[in-house]
Amino acid sequence: MVKPVDQRKYKYWPENPNGFREILSEYSLKTHLLAEIILKKMAKSLGLEENYFINSAEETAPTFIRFNYYPPCSRPDLVYGIKPHTDGGSITILLQDKEVEGLQVLQDGQWVKVPIIPHALLVNVADMVEIMTNGVFKNPIHRVITNSEKQRISLSMFYVPEFHKYIEPATELITESTPRLFKKMKVEEYANLYFQKVSLGMRTVDSARV
Ligand SMILES: O=C(O)CCC(=O)C(=O)O
């Protein structure tokens, strides 16, 4: 059984913590379904079988949801909200703060602000899709900067393949002109490597190259 939330610790939470939990599980379910719709379209756009990136219905792949809370920080010039990284799963669905910006994407060597579109969901390609598509879909490097006056909150849902599976570039995408870029790896092995590398500020996909 899930222990009820101690509201004294979370004075900013909605009055009804169960309602809050229900909203979160609904968000998790809906973004998971959305991720699957997008992943199916991505597979079809590459001429792959529709379910190429999808966990089978009988399997119970975990859905990873993370609340990111960035308190105001007096030295945004010195402190990141999240340092530059790529996401480790297949794709990420992100709900940004509807008022406070902070997310930036690295584009041609420049950090570009991601604009706020209230209530819009942002879809981010992550490492495992870059590997499975042999680099056709790229995982953007992104970071979050802090704000000296305002707090910021975001909610990330990471769609991740089952840990016991293996990922590798689809054979259909390996050709003479587009040779295999990544080796075959167990999802679990990749995930463990990801957490080691990301803490050192390194790109994990580089360790999966052939
Ligand atoms: O807070 C954000 O806007 C981005 C969060 C993020 O990059 C992540 O959770 O991996």
Ligand SMILES: [Fe+2]
């Ligand atoms: Fe991220």
